[in-house]
Amino acid sequence: MNRLYHVTLSPFCRKVRLTLAEKRIEVELVEERYWEQSPEFLRRNPAGKVPVLRYNGMLMSESQAICEYLDETIAQPRLIPERAEERYEVRRLCGWFDDKFNAEVTSRIMRERVWKKVRKEGYPDSRMVKAGLSAIKFHIDYMDWLLNERRWLAGDNMSLADFAAAAHLSCLDYISDVDWNRSENVKDWYAKIKSRPAFRSLLADQLPGMMPSPQYAELDF
Ligand SMILES: N[C@@H](CCC(=O)N[C@@H](CS)C(=O)NCC(=O)O)C(=O)O
Incomplete structure (x- = not known):
């Protein structure tokens, strides 16, 4: 199962959630109290930030990089145009x-x-x-x-x-x-x-x- 470690009111996590939903990718949402910087969390993302997406066996961080990757690999609907x-x-x-x-x-x-x-x-x-x-x-x-x-x-x-x-x-x-x-x-x-x-x-x-x-x-x- 794909999983998004997030916090509810983080704009970066919300950008990823919107992209995932628009591409119809199901994810389990896991609330991450990132400010506690737990060792498991830092293992997932040494930068200590949310969002972190577990997707197809990858652990991904940085919301823009995640969204661009999803847009490049799942064609529809296009969120970044051709030209x-x-x-x-x-x-x-x-x-x-x-x-x-x-x-x-x-x-x-x-x-x-x-x-x-x-x-x-x-x-x-x-x-x-x-x-x-x-x-x-x-x-x-x-x-x-x-x-x-x-x-x-x-x-x-x-x-x-x-x-x-x-x-x-x-x-x-x-x-x-x-x-x-x-x-x-x-x-x-x-x-x-x-x-x-x-x-x-x-x-x-x-x-x-x-x-x-x-x-x-x-x-x-
Ligand atoms: N450039 C990052 C920014 C993510 C970010 O700053 N997330 C905040 C929550 S809204 C965070 O985890 N902050 C923890 C910290 O800066 O140590 C992205 O786009 O994913």
Whole structure:
């Protein structure tokens, strides 16, 4: 059985889950408390990070490498297009969300509002939360600008860039930290991706002791 070691509200794990589901690959999900850095976990991934995917006898880490491998080996549906220029744009945007958006928004807000509570590491630092909530405005405006010209973030077809972005936004939406009224384009885009069957398992997620926000699983939000 394929197995994904993950944490529920990790954007990197969610990007891999969306890719697996879109490719119809079944996996057993195993919650990994990566911050405890158990010897078994470090044997699976010496980098000490999730996601780790056990797939066809391989142990795989690094979400982008995993998703690109799955896309190269399972043809349908294509998440990274054929033309080099289009591939470039998908990868640029995956980098945008997994590096820039993560550093400026996801990691700041999630650390303060979720991980400190889960790991009993004290109270949220409101300055960090504020900084994250301020930065997300610029990112939503940037997505709005992209979506003025495109049906999906990287072009006319859904791609891994959409999954990367949706993975981050869905973590924040779980704790109600996305202002969907800021951009109709972004709201419509999220409604479209959220209604895909691949999204279902994410919408059913519940973190013990932390219920999702009321609109989190609503397709009409
Ligand atoms: N570049 C990695 C980043 C993964 C990552 O940072 N995962 C976090 C959880 S969201 C983690 O495991 N952090 C542990 C650490 O940095 O030591 C990927 O795309 O898989």
